[in-house]
Amino acid sequence: MSSSAIDGVPAIELRALRKTYKLRRTETVAVDGLDLVVNRGEVFGLLGPNGAGKTTTVEICEGLTIPDSGTVSILGRQWGQGEDHAIRARIGVCLQETKFHENANVREVLSLFRSCFDQGRSVDEALALVSLEEKQDARQKSLSGGQRQRLAVATALLGDPELLFLDEPTTGLDPQSRRQLWSVVRDYQAAGGTVLLTTHYMEEAQQLCDRVAIVDRGKIIALDSPADLIKSLAAEHFILIDGEQSPSDEDLLAVPEVVAVERQTERIVLTVESVRGALPLLLQIFSARGIEIDGLSTRHATLEDVFVDLTGQSLRDGEDQ
Amino acid sequence: MRWRVVQMVARTAFLEFWRSPAAVFWTYGFPLMMAVVLGFAFQPSPPKPVPIAVVEAPGANAVFQSLQSSKRLAVEMLSPELADEALARGRIALLIKVDVDGPVLRSDPTRPEAELAHLLVHRALRDARQGEVAMARIEVEDRPGSRYIDFLIPGLIGLNLLGAGMWGVGFNLVQMRVQNLLRRIFVTPMRRSEFLAGYLLGRSVLVIPEAVAILLFGVLMWGVPFRGSYMAAMLVIVIGGWTFTGIGVLCASRARTIETIGGLMNAVQLPMWILGGSFFANEALEGPVRWVAECLPLTHVNRALRDVMLEPGTLADIWMPLSFLAAGGVLCFAAAMRLFRWQ
Ligand SMILES: Nc1ncnc2c1ncn2[C@@H]1O[C@H](COP(=O)(O)OP(=O)(O)O)[C@@H](O)[C@H]1O
Numbered sequence A: 001m002s003s004s005a006i007d008g009v010p011a012i013e014l015r016a017l018r019k020t021y022k023l024r025r026t027e028t029v030a031v032d033g034l035d036l037v038v039n040r041g042e043v044f045g046l047l048g049p050n051g052a053g054k055t056t057t058v059e060i061c062e063g064l065t066i067p068d069s070g071t072v073s074i075l076g077r078q079w080g081q082g083e084d085h086a087i088r089a090r091i092g093v094c095l096q097e098t099k100f101h102e103n104a105n106v107r108e109v110l111s112l113f114r115s116c117f118d119q120g121r122s123v124d125e126a127l128a129l130v131s132l133e134e135k136q137d138a139r140q141k142s143l144s145g146g147q148r149q150r151l152a153v154a155t156a157l158l159g160d161p162e163l164l165f166l167d168e169p170t171t172g173l174d175p176q177s178r179r180q181l182w183s184v185v186r187d188y189q190a191a192g193g194t195v196l197l198t199t200h201y202m203e204e205a206q207q208l209c210d211r212v213a214i215v216d217r218g219k220i221i222a223l224d225s226p227a228d229l230i231k232s233l234a235a236e237h238f239i240l241i242d243g244e245q246s247p248s249d250e251d252l253l254a255v256p257e258v259v260a261v262e263r264q265t266e267r268i269v270l271t272v273e274s275v276r277g278a279l280p281l282l283l284q285i286f287s288a289r290g291i292e293i294d295g296l297s298t299r300h301a302t303l304e305d306v307f308v309d310l311t312g313q314s315l316r317d318g319e320d321q
Numbered sequence B: 001m002r003w004r005v006v007q008m009v010a011r012t013a014f015l016e017f018w019r020s021p022a023a024v025f026w027t028y029g030f031p032l033m034m035a036v037v038l039g040f041a042f043q044p045s046p047p048k049p050v051p052i053a054v055v056e057a058p059g060a061n062a063v064f065q066s067l068q069s070s071k072r073l074a075v076e077m078l079s080p081e082l083a084d085e086a087l088a089r090g091r092i093a094l095l096i097k098v099d100v101d102g103p104v105l106r107s108d109p110t111r112p113e114a115e116l117a118h119l120l121v122h123r124a125l126r127d128a129r130q131g132e133v134a135m136a137r138i139e140v141e142d143r144p145g146s147r148y149i150d151f152l153i154p155g156l157i158g159l160n161l162l163g164a165g166m167w168g169v170g171f172n173l174v175q176m177r178v179q180n181l182l183r184r185i186f187v188t189p190m191r192r193s194e195f196l197a198g199y200l201l202g203r204s205v206l207v208i209p210e211a212v213a214i215l216l217f218g219v220l221m222w223g224v225p226f227r228g229s230y231m232a233a234m235l236v237i238v239i240g241g242w243t244f245t246g247i248g249v250l251c252a253s254r255a256r257t258i259e260t261i262g263g264l265m266n267a268v269q270l271p272m273w274i275l276g277g278s279f280f281a282n283e284a285l286e287g288p289v290r291w292v293a294e295c296l297p298l299t300h301v302n303r304a305l306r307d308v309m310l311e312p313g314t315l316a317d318i319w320m321p322l323s324f325l326a327a328g329g330v331l332c333f334a335a336a337m338r339l340f341r342w343q
């Protein structure tokens, strides 16, 4: 990291950011008055469903998209004020989707991107960072999804950036590739880097991010550390009971620890303040009514629950997880 | 502009082409095949004898014999019915009936060989009456340098510079835009000028070996002469290649889809295919069409190439078209610099 990493300004500062897209008659508000500060040295996550405006926000930060209004400050500089080149030399970008030259091999792709940075790390270092040494002579078509994504991250690390943008870096990857990328991000952070990443995987946000902003319809609806976001819920635990029949809502809510009841097909989901307190009482109700239980499980609240709690909608939106 | 960046972009653009077998075939193999096929098609050869028939009749034999002495006529003796049918079907160009007053010639005036047949028959009969069998010798123009293939090979080189320069960059650049690669490059500290210059360089060096291949092929296989300066010819190829690549980059500087760039490049190339003087001399054109032809870069590439191949032209003879081309290339590059969009 260069010495300017320690100067006082935050890595990213967005104020009243707004961006609308007009397609024929319809107008889409992609970013709707967004304020955000990303501090130096943190991994910051934008978590939200597809179409929430995450990519638009990140691309505004990267200087790829010009906002309709609002201010953007990247490492203390603004886009379009003659400093674009200087900003680009200090950031690393991994777009949501990029295909490199079909016929170029991994090393050649990295060499091309390396050439445009006056300072940075060597191609070999970048290869080692993402563990692609063995694939350095492989062309694009022979790389797996995970390897392509690691290459994309490696191109972003070539300039030894102070600030790294990762737009859905692990979407569509298998769990192992996902973990590999997480460790790349952690190493980068450990070396003093700042990351702004987007994801619609709550697990990723929970595992990787110091702070998370939950984005919905272009607005930030919650912002905190993953743990504090979960703590903000009325109750952090869930009891899931499977069975063809179930007691009435009144009976269930009569248990003091039960906060909410949600009915799914042949399953009820109870939000409880504590599993240990609620479970014996619930089991009593079931046996008193002679209702059979086919299955029972408990889980701790996740960011997904925070999102559902805030929006009444599911984060995953029918997507694979 | 940082030279190392330009170099890397050029290298990437070059390798991207070189490693794609389909692209290599269509730019190198196909034009050579075209040169072979057209070369064969336009081989100079003595004209074929014109088929005619004499109808069987008393006294027809003498006429038949005097006509047979003409090398340029293929005469046969047919019964009246067969002769009529042969004429109706177009198997013969002319039919000769001999009656008491002498021979009567019948033909279908809409057939182009009819005129020629008339002429040849008249001459053969006249010569026979004078007791001279010899025909005026008709020479076939087949000296190197004035055949159609000699005209064609420089034209094909020109067309090829056009095609390779434009298709090579056009599709590739738009493809890069479609697959988000240009946006990815945009967010690095690479300058537009570095990218475009590298790209232009990497692609325009490709057209040189290709043009040289056709040139060598024409000279070795068809005996096309090379009378002028080699240096000048190389310069035409390099500058022509650069100009067409520049036009390709300009076309691709804003197009967002493969369909758009395909249509755009066809629209630019079509007038050059027709009026650029590759297949026929566009100096024969008149009026506004001629002015259009004079504005087409291909016209000047072809003209300069013919000047140095078919005539003993040197740099001094072609500096005008060359500067026109170079200026065109610079203009296109400058316009592309302004118009180019990454996304
Ligand atoms: N170039 C564009 N033209 C029109 N609409 C767009 C464009 N880019 C994004 N949008 C719209 O803006 C909204 C936010 O998109 P995006 O920022 O890509 O969301 P996310 O990355 O969170 O999935 C979506 O409704 C999307 O359809």
Ligand SMILES: [Mg+2]
Residues within 6 Å of the ligand: A051, A054, A055, A056, A096, A167, A168
């Ligand atoms: Mg997105």
